[in-house]
Amino acid sequence: MADPEKLFMVNVVTPDGLIFSHHSSIVEMRAIDGQRSVMYNHLPILTPLAIGEIKVKRSREMNNIVNHIAVSGGYFEFSNNVATIIADSAERANNIDVSRAKAARERAQNALKKAQAAHDQRSLERAQVALRRAVNRISVYNSVK
Structure with missing residues (x-):
């Protein structure tokens, strides 16, 4: 039997409130010190983000959908299989x-x-x-x- 897909929660928050909240298999982002990817059970991390794109790859059950989010800096925090992105501004690609x-x-x-x-x-x-x-x-x- 195949292992079930390991998913974690991803939340993107701006001063206007929660703009994104879904389960993910991997999140890719540009931190100020370079490109980063985070998967299920990653060690806890807190890193400042550069102006860039966040890619949230959803589960296989969701046909491997990738959500693209433009952020204007902020912070990425991962702990206990919850990723939280706090940004001054963030927009999903389809809302730009x-x-x-x-x-x-x-x-x-x-x-x-x-x-x-x-x-x-x-x-x-x-x-x-x-x-x-x-x-x-x-x-x-x-x-x-």
Whole structure:
């Protein structure tokens, strides 16, 4: 008899509340120190997340569905077979308004040019972060289309 699939709970929380809660066989994410994957019975971990994509691979019973979630940083915590992602902002790929994300990318690119011309380091850093967030949202949206 085959072993039953080992699943754990994944919750994604933002200041607006719980945006995702499902069982998973593996979660892939970009931590600030590199790419990470977590499976059932992983050792406890707490790591800061970079702006990037979270991939939640669901069970075989769910036809190996992969949920794609764009996060703008935050933290990933895993303990007792529960993964919790706490992020300032997070959007499931199917909820991303790509035209809004493209407009944000355009605004960030314009702000970046102005900050470079003015030699304003603080504005430059803010524009770079805004640009990474917008590009990430577009990339996550495109990964499922």
